[in-house]
Amino acid sequence: MTPFDFVNQTQLGRHFNWTSHATGRTLRHIGLRENREPTQRAKEEGYCRPRFVNNGHGDWICHRSKNHERH
Numbered sequence: 001m002t003p004f005d006f007v008n009q010t011q012l013g014r015h016f017n018w019t020s021h022a023t024g025r026t027l028r029h030i031g032l033r034e035n036r037e038p039t040q041r042a043k044e045e046g047y048c049r050p051r052f053v054n055n056g057h058g059d060w061i062c063h064r065s066k067n068h069e070r071h
Contacts, residue, residue, distance in 0.1 A: 006049060006061040015064075027062075 013023035027033035032042040038060050042048050047066050052058045 005064055006051070007064050008059070008061055012062045012064065 008020075009023050009027075010020040013020050016023070018026070024033060024036070027038075027042075032039055032047050038048040045066075046063055048060045048062050050058055051061045
């Protein structure tokens with residue numbers, strides 16, 4: 001697994017020609033997102049991981065192929 005295996009929600013949606021909002025709704029529908037955050041299952045099963053940037057802000061990035069297979 002490389003760092004390039006993980007993408008943000010916008011980049012993940014591009015594989016399906018979706019907006020980031022549509023991607024979020026789909027992740028919520030299949031049980032991988034809730035309250036604008038990944039579910040515990042998504043974290044435990046490797047569908048996402050935290051990403052922190054220099055300003056201390058953190059967010060989550062999605063595993064490209066695991067999420068693609070799930071759809």
